[in-house]
Structures are given as structure tokens and as C-alpha cells.
Amino acid sequence: MREQLLALLEEIRPDVEFEKEKKLIDDSILDSFDIISIVQEMNDTFDIEIDVEELVPANFNTIEAMIELIEKLQAEG
Numbered sequence: 001m002r003e004q005l006l007a008l009l010e011e012i013r014p015d016v017e018f019e020k021e022k023k024l025i026d027d028s029i030l031d032s033f034d035i036i037s038i039v040q041e042m043n044d045t046f047d048i049e050i051d052v053e054e055l056v057p058a059n060f061n062t063i064e065a066m067i068e069l070i071e072k073l074q075a076e077g
Helices: 002-012 032-046 063-076
Strands: none
Touching: 002 032, 002 063, 032 063
């Protein structure tokens, strides 16, 4: 899952080192357009539905947080 997520993130923003960054949202590395693209790709790739209430910085600041979100939504699915 990590490799799939990393691949889709790098496709959207090849200039960002997602493995190293810990504040992707808080440091404004990703903007709202990036998040929309990431959410769409995550929904399609991992067969989940990310709702508006899950669109908080804590869920997108790190690749680890995104993986946790995906795993949570898949378990609920």
C-alpha cells in the first residue's frame, strides 16, 4: 500500500519528498488543488470514499497519516 500511495503522490507532486516531509499541509507544501487530486486518486486506487469531515490537516500531513486514513476507511468499508 505504501508503494502505491507514494507512486500516486509522486505523480501529482514529483517535486515533493513525501517520505521526509512531516507537515505537508501545515507548511503549505500541498495546496487545496493537490489535496483534491490526492483524494480522488486515493478513492480510486484504494476503493475508499474520503468524506469532507476527513479532510483535515492531520490526515494529510504525512504519508503515514494518509496510510492510516486509508486503512481506517477500508476497515469501515
